[in-house]
Amino acid sequence: MPQPLQGELIRLRAREETDVDHFYRWINDWQVTKFLGARYVQSRKFESEWLASGDPGPQEARFVVETLDDQKPIGWVGLHPGFPENRTAGLGIAIGEHEFLDGGYGTDTMRTVCRFGLEMMNLHRIELSVFDWNTRAIRVYEKVGFKHEGVARDAMWKANRWHQLAHMGLLRGELR
Template sequence: MPQPLQGELIRLRAREETDVDDFHRWMNDWVTLKYLGGRYPRSKAFERKWLAAGDPGFGNAQFIIETLAERRAIGWLGLHQATPENRVASLGIAIGERDYLEGGYGTDAMRTACRFGFEMMNLHRIELDVYDWNPRAMRVYEKVGFQYEGTIRDGIFKAGRWNDLVCMGLLRGELR
């Protein structure tokens, strides 16, 4: 049985203070930020506080995505707003290192996070929203098993225009 926090290319690990420089760079890089809900520059002090905030747990399991081969932090993900009553969580992911946007790292991280959610958190459903103009992410999500569930028209104002949010979901047993 595979380790719950390890895939074929990546492992998921806890956030550490040593990640502050990476987060500061990622969250101030428009190429990364344009795919996320954030929009404003963030200071190192803010990132330091964010990394140290809270004890990750069922309601907000957050991880650093690290390559297995080099042990290099390349992004982060989280299973957020998890509820034990409904056994559902929202998944968010970002690959901040541009050199790792191809090569299967995001797909492996998604599979690993979903496996963790189903096997360790006993989730029944994992859901996410993605901008309508991000077909690369949608292909990754579909490859992992997520299905289109609907569109929130003009769901977010980003990059100077209103954008639709595509809602996708994955049920236990559908992970590919």
């Protein structure tokens, strides 16, 4: 049986309070947050409390992404289920360490977390929204099997303009 939280390049693990330094850095880095819904800066205190706010479970499955070869934390990923009846979770992901972008780590993280959601959480559907100009992320989502499900027009105001949000979803059986 394969290790459910391990990919080919990364491993997913629980968040620890000792992760505060890199989360604080990532969430206050515009090169990371410009791709996300996040707008406001966050304090170290907020990050510490958030990191202490619970282990992965059926309500929220948040993980640190770390490299498999030397356990370096490089980002985060989370599955956020809603009503259990729907067996659907929203997904959020970011690789915060710049030198690990475009190296296959995001694709491996997506495959690993989606496999975990399907095989261990018994999800039927995983969904996400992405700025329509974030072509790198969209490429990764398509590559692992997410389908385009429509675009919400002027759905987010950020950095002095409206953004179109592409909605994408993956059903059980579609993960590649």
